[in-house]
Amino acid sequence: MSAAPTLAPERDPLEVLHSVFGHRAFRGRQEEAVRHVVGGGDAVVLFPTGAGKSMCYQVPALCRAGTGIVVSPLIALMRDQVEALRQAGVAAAALHSGLTSQEAFATRMDLREGRLELLYVTPERLASDGFLDLLSGVPVALFAIDEAHCVSQWGHDFRPEYLALAVLRDRFPGVPRVALTATADPQTRADLLDRLAMNDAAVFTTSADRPNIRYGIVPRDNPRRQLRDLLARHRGQSGIVYCLSRRKVDDTAAWLAEEGWRALPYHAGLDRAVRDANQDAFLREDGVVLVATIAFGMGIDKPDVRFVAHLDLPSSIEAYYQETGRAGRDGLPSEAWMAYGVGDVVQRRRMVDERDAPEEVKRVERAKLNALLGLCETAACRRQTLLAYFGEAHPGRCGRCDTCDTPVETWDGTVAAQKVLSAMVRTGQRYGAGHVIDVLRGVATEKVTRAGHERLPTFGVGQDLDERGWQSVIRQLVAAGILLVDHDEHGALVAGEDARAVLRGERPVALRRDPVFRAERGSGRRRDAARPAGIAGEGDDALFDLLRTERMRLAKEQGVPPYVVFHDTTLREMARLRPLDLDTLAAVPGVGEAKLRRYGDAFLEVIGRAIDQGLAAAP
Numbered sequence: 001m002s003a004a005p006t007l008a009p010e011r012d013p014l015e016v017l018h019s020v021f022g023h024r025a026f027r028g029r030q031e032e033a034v035r036h037v038v039g040g041g042d043a044v045v046l047f048p049t050g051a052g053k054s055m056c057y058q059v060p061a062l063c064r065a066g067t068g069i070v071v072s073p074l075i076a077l078m079r080d081q082v083e084a085l086r087q088a089g090v091a092a093a094a095l096h097s098g099l100t101s102q103e104a105f106a107t108r109m110d111l112r113e114g115r116l117e118l119l120y121v122t123p124e125r126l127a128s129d130g131f132l133d134l135l136s137g138v139p140v141a142l143f144a145i146d147e148a149h150c151v152s153q154w155g156h157d158f159r160p161e162y163l164a165l166a167v168l169r170d171r172f173p174g175v176p177r178v179a180l181t182a183t184a185d186p187q188t189r190a191d192l193l194d195r196l197a198m199n200d201a202a203v204f205t206t207s208a209d210r211p212n213i214r215y216g217i218v219p220r221d222n223p224r225r226q227l228r229d230l231l232a233r234h235r236g237q238s239g240i241v242y243c244l245s246r247r248k249v250d251d252t253a254a255w256l257a258e259e260g261w262r263a264l265p266y267h268a269g270l271d272r273a274v275r276d277a278n279q280d281a282f283l284r285e286d287g288v289v290l291v292a293t294i295a296f297g298m299g300i301d302k303p304d305v306r307f308v309a310h311l312d313l314p315s316s317i318e319a320y321y322q323e324t325g326r327a328g329r330d331g332l333p334s335e336a337w338m339a340y341g342v343g344d345v346v347q348r349r350r351m352v353d354e355r356d357a358p359e360e361v362k363r364v365e366r367a368k369l370n371a372l373l374g375l376c377e378t379a380a381c382r383r384q385t386l387l388a389y390f391g392e393a394h395p396g397r398c399g400r401c402d403t404c405d406t407p408v409e410t411w412d413g414t415v416a417a418q419k420v421l422s423a424m425v426r427t428g429q430r431y432g433a434g435h436v437i438d439v440l441r442g443v444a445t446e447k448v449t450r451a452g453h454e455r456l457p458t459f460g461v462g463q464d465l466d467e468r469g470w471q472s473v474i475r476q477l478v479a480a481g482i483l484l485v486d487h488d489e490h491g492a493l494v495a496g497e498d499a500r501a502v503l504r505g506e507r508p509v510a511l512r513r514d515p516v517f518r519a520e521r522g523s524g525r526r527r528d529a530a531r532p533a534g535i536a537g538e539g540d541d542a543l544f545d546l547l548r549t550e551r552m553r554l555a556k557e558q559g560v561p562p563y564v565v566f567h568d569t570t571l572r573e574m575a576r577l578r579p580l581d582l583d584t585l586a587a588v589p590g591v592g593e594a595k596l597r598r599y600g601d602a603f604l605e606v607i608g609r610a611i612d613q614g615l616a617a618a619p
Contacts, residue, residue, distance in 0.1 A: 076279060
């Protein structure tokens with residue numbers, strides 16, 4: 001066994017950022033957070049996905065003496081992050097249940113002998129007495145707690161094993177702790193600080209806005225056609241389609257495969273080997289559509305996910321923000337799309353009501369669901385409404401959401417609401433939306449005539465709207481709580497708290513008029529999907545494709561995802577700048593010293609050959 005190397009002296013954060021990660025400057029509040037932690041301070045980092053949270057612990061860990069210990073909830077995430085760090089020349093490893101006993105022993109020995117700069121572990125392993133005793137005998141640079149919202153009972157992904165992490169303050173006094181998350185409303189933030197014993201920590205926040213993401217939420221009409229239209233805009237690109245049930249995941253993935261898409265399912269009911277293989281294919285191949293339950297995605301590092309689609313309603317705005325945030329981590333234009341209907345509202349409320357949890361928790365979850373429904377039904381800018389939930393003001397008119405692209409009309413729906421409530425009450429509050437709509441429209445179905453409802457005064461009073469129009473009215477009344485759905489009576493509509501006030505005309509009802517959506521044909525390149533400033537333009541696409549091909553070759557040789565070699569943004573800059581020597585290539589953002597040595601010649605050869613063949617202009 002070789003002798004332990006001397007621990008590296010502290011390094012300057014900017015030097016580490018440039019030499020290791022290939023960037024010349026920090027973004028936003030990264031540098032403030034990094035220097036605070038390098039100086040030994042505790043920090044809570046609340047940055048949106050794609051804003052570079054990982055730099056806020058990776059750079060300090062490389063600047064401080066000792067090993068940085070990173071708490072991460074998923075083995076797949078650890079594996080990718082470790083590989084990306086190793087590609088950058090960092091001595092990184094992970095301890096998890098997927099290792100053989102020999103691999104785990106070797107990793108522990110590397111930790112004991114000071115050969116590791118960063119070590120990733122699960123919260124369960126970190127909190128174990130044996131591992132804490134092991135750490136007590138080695139220099140620890142810092143503790144980083146990723147996905148820290150998991151510690152809060154008010155968060156959308158509460159994990160009780162995170163609660164044990166509060167012990168770090170007392171067991172390792174003087175070792176800085178960094179808690180990081182992209183999704184935390186004010187209540188979750190306060191709970192996070194308290195449960196991790198970090199009330200004295202410096203809090204670093206930045207805007208939650210993801211300006212490269214276009215948001216669209218549509219009433220569910222023909223979901224398969226609507227999804228097909230979305231995918232047509234992103235042909236050949238990677239994306240995620242979220243469904244609530246395992247069966248829907250399987251059915252949707254099978255249908256997309258029949259339609260010619262490279263679509264794979266992912267949910268907890270699949271055999272572990274199949275699930276892992278599908279995830280690896282999504283991470284390592286281009287153009288894969290992963291159809292998944294929310295069991296997939298936390299912390300996924302794949303930067304070039306171009307769209308995230310929801311075929312079912314998420315549980316809260318935090319969950320929606322976290323899931324849609326998996327799109328466009330590289331900063332390039334991406335799309336978040338969702339289709340939802342009144343059935344989603346019924347199902348989600350039933351899930352809250354039937355959950356085995358204290359009433360206070362259910363009350364908070366109902367409020368979070370109502371806030372999400374407000375986002376779905378708003379006629380205002382989606383981005384403005386979304387950011388307001390996180391306590392951030394936005395002027396609206398973002399130009400990157402459906403309500404900005406196609407402004408939504410509102411109309412006085414008071415009389416329509418009164419008609420629905422009257423029909424519902426006169427039919428005994430025992431029927432679902434379909435029957436109530438038939439009564440309103442004067443459709444004498446067998447069910448209507450059997451109940452004698454064609455003789456009611458409300459029969460036929462709603463012929464001013466078609467079936468889809470009444471579905472929209474009822475969906476919005478349910479979202480507003482004016483109508484409730486009785487789960488025990490097979491989805492019967494019943495009066496909500498404000499129903500009486502509406503019937504009496506004491507409460508006006510404003511409704512949004514659902515736009516008519518038309519399928520978008522052709523290649524699907526949207527007018528709002530132009531590349532952001534500084535990214536290579538159309539003339540560089542041929543060279544960019546050649547560089548991607550070379551990246552894929554190198555990634556397959558090593559059995560790693562392509563993005564751990566270089567991100568698309570780095571390849572775009574290579575295509576734009578067309579460097580012909582190592583010194584010029586080193587100036588491309590994302591090309592650190594280790595990657596320059598490992599890959600520089602290969603990519604310079606591609607660029608030079610493309611110029612010689614006339615596929616790219618000389619710089």
